[in-house]
Amino acid sequence: MMKRLFARLGLALALVGTVAFTAPAFADDKPASATPAVTAPAAAAPAAAAPAPAAAPAAEAPAAEAAPAPTVNKGDTAWVMVCTALVMLMSIPGLALFYGGLVRSKNMLSVLMQVFMVFSLITVLWVIYGYSIAFTEGNAFFGSLDKLFLKGVTPDSLAATFSKGVAIPEMVYIAFQGAFACITCGLIVGAFAERIKFSAVLLFMVIWFTLAYLPMAHMVWYWAGPDGYLDAASADKLNATAGFLFQKGALDFAGGTVVHINAAVAGLVGAFLVGKRVGYGRESMAPHSLTMTMIGASLLWVGWYGFNAGSALEANGSAALAFLNTWVATACAALSWVFAEWMIKGKPSMLGAASGAVAGLVAITPAAGFVGFVGSIIMGLLAGVVCLWGVNGLKRLLGADDSLDVFGVHGVGGIMGAILTGVFADPALGGAGIYDYVANKVADSYSIADQVIAQLTGVGVTLVWSGVVALVAYKLVDMFIGLRVPEEEEREGLDITSHGESAYHM
Numbered sequence: 001m002m003k004r005l006f007a008r009l010g011l012a013l014a015l016v017g018t019v020a021f022t023a024p025a026f027a028d029d030k031p032a033s034a035t036p037a038v039t040a041p042a043a044a045a046p047a048a049a050a051p052a053p054a055a056a057p058a059a060e061a062p063a064a065e066a067a068p069a070p071t072v073n074k075g076d077t078a079w080v081m082v083c084t085a086l087v088m089l090m091s092i093p094g095l096a097l098f099y100g101g102l103v104r105s106k107n108m109l110s111v112l113m114q115v116f117m118v119f120s121l122i123t124v125l126w127v128i129y130g131y132s133i134a135f136t137e138g139n140a141f142f143g144s145l146d147k148l149f150l151k152g153v154t155p156d157s158l159a160a161t162f163s164k165g166v167a168i169p170e171m172v173y174i175a176f177q178g179a180f181a182c183i184t185c186g187l188i189v190g191a192f193a194e195r196i197k198f199s200a201v202l203l204f205m206v207i208w209f210t211l212a213y214l215p216m217a218h219m220v221w222y223w224a225g226p227d228g229y230l231d232a233a234s235a236d237k238l239n240a241t242a243g244f245l246f247q248k249g250a251l252d253f254a255g256g257t258v259v260h261i262n263a264a265v266a267g268l269v270g271a272f273l274v275g276k277r278v279g280y281g282r283e284s285m286a287p288h289s290l291t292m293t294m295i296g297a298s299l300l301w302v303g304w305y306g307f308n309a310g311s312a313l314e315a316n317g318s319a320a321l322a323f324l325n326t327w328v329a330t331a332c333a334a335l336s337w338v339f340a341e342w343m344i345k346g347k348p349s350m351l352g353a354a355s356g357a358v359a360g361l362v363a364i365t366p367a368a369g370f371v372g373f374v375g376s377i378i379m380g381l382l383a384g385v386v387c388l389w390g391v392n393g394l395k396r397l398l399g400a401d402d403s404l405d406v407f408g409v410h411g412v413g414g415i416m417g418a419i420l421t422g423v424f425a426d427p428a429l430g431g432a433g434i435y436d437y438v439a440n441k442v443a444d445s446y447s448i449a450d451q452v453i454a455q456l457t458g459v460g461v462t463l464v465w466s467g468v469v470a471l472v473a474y475k476l477v478d479m480f481i482g483l484r485v486p487e488e489e490e491r492e493g494l495d496i497t498s499h500g501e502s503a504y505h506m
Contacts, residue, residue, distance in 0.1 A: 070158055070167035070227065076314045077168050080176055083310025087179035090303030091119045091186050098296025098354070099190050100503075102404050105288040106493025107194045108503035114189045114201050119182045121202060122209055126178040130209065134217040135177065140244035141215050143222065150174065160225040161313040164437070168313060176310060181217070184259045185209055190404030191267025192274040192483075194285075195490050198498050200483045207473040208266055212466045216258045219243040220250060220458065229437035250458035251425060251451070253322065254311040256366025256418040257462040264411030265463055266470040268402060273474045274483050276401035278490050290350045297354035301330055304361045308368040321432070322368035325376040326361065332380025333360025333387075340385050352388075355409060359387035362413035367421040372430025379420050387413050418459050422451035 096115040100108050122130070132147035147153065159173035160166070185205050223242040229235045239247055245257070252258060277285065287293060308326045312319035337356025342348040363383035364376055371379070390412035391405040402408065425431035426446050433442040477483060484490075489497035496502060 070160060070165050072158065072167050072169065073314070076161060076166065076316075077172055079315035079319070080168055080172050080310055080313060083306035084172065084176040084179050086303045086306025087176070087183065087310065088119075088303075090300050090307060091179070091183045092116055094296050094299030094303050095183060095186050096296070097292045098300060098358075099193065099404055101289040101292030101294075101296060102190075102287045103193050104285060104493070105504060106495055108288065108495060109501050110198070110494035110498055111189065111193050112503075113499055114193075114198065115186045117198075117202065118186050118189065118205050121205060122182045122185050123178060125206065125209060126181050127174070130181060130214055131174050131178065133210075133214040134181075135222055137222075137224070137241050138218070140242075140247065141219060143214075143218050159313075160227060162226065162318065162435075163314060163316075164226045164229075164440075166314065173313075177217070180255060180259060180307075181209065181213055184213055184255070184263050187259070187263035187406060187410060188267045188270065191402045191406040192270045193403040194494065195277050195484055196270075196274055197482060197485055198494075199481055200477050203481065204270075204473050204477050207476065208466075208470055211473070212262060212266065212469040213258070216262050216462060216465060219245040219461070220252050220258050222246065226437045231438060235438050245458045245461060248457050249451070249454040251370055251421050251455065252366045252418065252458065253369040253421075254308045254365045256362075256414045256421070257458045260362050260365060260410040260414030261418065261459060261462045262466045264407045264409075264414060265466040267406035268398070268400060268411065269467055269470040270474060271400040271402040271407075273471075273478070277403065278487055280401050287351065290354075293354050294350055297357055301357055301361065304330070304365075308365060312369055318369050318432075324373065325364055325368045325371060328373060329364035329376040329380030329383070330357050330360035332377050333357060333363065333384035336381045336384030337388050338384075340388050355387070355391065355405070356384040359383045359409050359413045362387075362410050363417035363420075366414070366418045367424060370421055370432050371424035372432075374430050375420075375424030379417060379424065382420075383413050383416060386416055415459055419452060419455050422453075422455040423448055425451065 092115065096112045099115060100111045103111050127150055129145065129148050131150065132145055133143045136143035136146050138144040153170055153174065155169065155171065157170035158167035159170040161168060185208070188205075188208070189201065220243055223246050224238040228238050245252075250257070279285070304326055305323055309319045309323035312322055334353050334356040337359060338348045338352050341352040360380045360383045363379050364371075367375065367379060387409050391408035394412065395402060395405065395408055398407075400407075423429070425433065426448050427433040427442065428446070431446075433446050435441075436443040474483065485494065485497065
């Protein structure tokens with residue numbers, strides 16, 4: 001019996017190995033490219049970009065033959081599908097539990113409900129018109145409406161990766177990018193937790209998603225794909241169809257601008273306009289369950305591997321680099337936050353450890369596939385200390401009741417990470433540099449000054465664009481349905497007054 005069992009196990013393993021190693025070969029690993037991925041030729045739909053824009057191609061190379069028809073690698077496809085599920089895990093339950101534990105017990109369910117329903121709402125809007133506006137060719141700021149309700153997308157439609165001639169199913173790419181949109185909108189909830197109307201949250205998200213998230217995703221991540229970059233002339237022509245910040249050469253591997261700064265600014269504006277919580281500064285508003293917060297932070301950390309490593313769109317060395325950078329930078333930030341807090345306050349806290357980890361995750365996001373391990377260590381250590389200041393010193397300077405420190409962590413960490421990406425992407429500092437799709441190699445030269453200017457441009461545009469859209473959106477919502485619950489409802493707690501439920505029954 002035992003011999004038969006081992007024989008069957010051996011046969012099963014052999015079959016698995018055969019399938020794994022006879023699947024289409026992985027594309028050659030290359031340093032994380034600076035250009036997002038797009039839809040493939042022929043049957044593929046218009047270009048769809050993936051995190052990380054590239055600088056204009058270098059010197060003209062000899063004219064190349066027409067690119068071969070793209071092939072789909074089952075390993076890449078499976079990898080991106082797993083990463084999509086991990087990004088969804090970040091929202092529900094990760095972000096929901098992280099935020100839920102930080103509020104008072106009487107508002108626990110309200111925060112869970114907001115994150116859960118924002119995730120559901122944005123999912124629907126994404127497939128109706130979001131993907132089309134973000135990832136089809138239009139102008140430098142908005143895509144077209146050619147793919148409303150995912151028109152024309154079939155199981156055979158392809159989206160390109162960072163490697164010429166390598167593609168994944170477009171449906172997988174749609175889901176992956178949709179998960180990014182969902183968590184970005186969910187992040188905003190933490191800034192005005194415990195006092196906003198549920199209906200106001202939903203209406204605001206519709207407006208902000210449409211006018212802030214989608215154009216930012218298009219500006220940073222939309223381009224025509226690598227396959228058409230055959231010579232300098234074709235590269236110039238394709239670059240002209242890309243998003244505004246892509247054309248400026250801004251690097252954002254997985255969402256430092258599009259996700260974190262974008263959401264943080266919207267949250268900060270909301271914190272000002274919704275106003276401070278009743279009793280803020282006079283009554284205790286300590287987190288009711290740091291156990292829940294620790295669980296949520298841990299789920300965020302694990303899910304973030306899908307967020308960052310998945311943005312390579314291939315199961316290759318670029319994904320491995322992003323994976324390890326995410327791991328290392330996060331650990332460094334948790335350590336630096338806790339030790340800095342220990343020195344300042346005399347005791348290390350679980351809240352500090354969780355917040356530090358999230359700060360590291362945020363800071364490494366734009367840089368994950370571009371910087372080396374020394375860069376990730378430095379960025380992580382800085383993120384812990386800088387974001388600790390963000391949720392203490394900066395918060396006091398601003399005077400806003402940013403309930404769960406959305407701007408202090410995601411805004412400050414995102415800005416720092418975006419700028420330092422321009423520094424540590426330099427190959428001389430161990431970075432991956434800028435990939436030249438005309439010469440099919442890493443560009444020979446890299447200017448930290450020029451790249452930092454491009455990064456600052458990306459940060460500045462995000463701050464202004466998101467801030468203006470958020471201001472208008474909040475004002476519209478306030479005009480039509482009001483932003484805030486009545487004071488007596490806020491004092492009783494939103495769980496009961498808004499949803500008729502309690503998180504805990506004694």
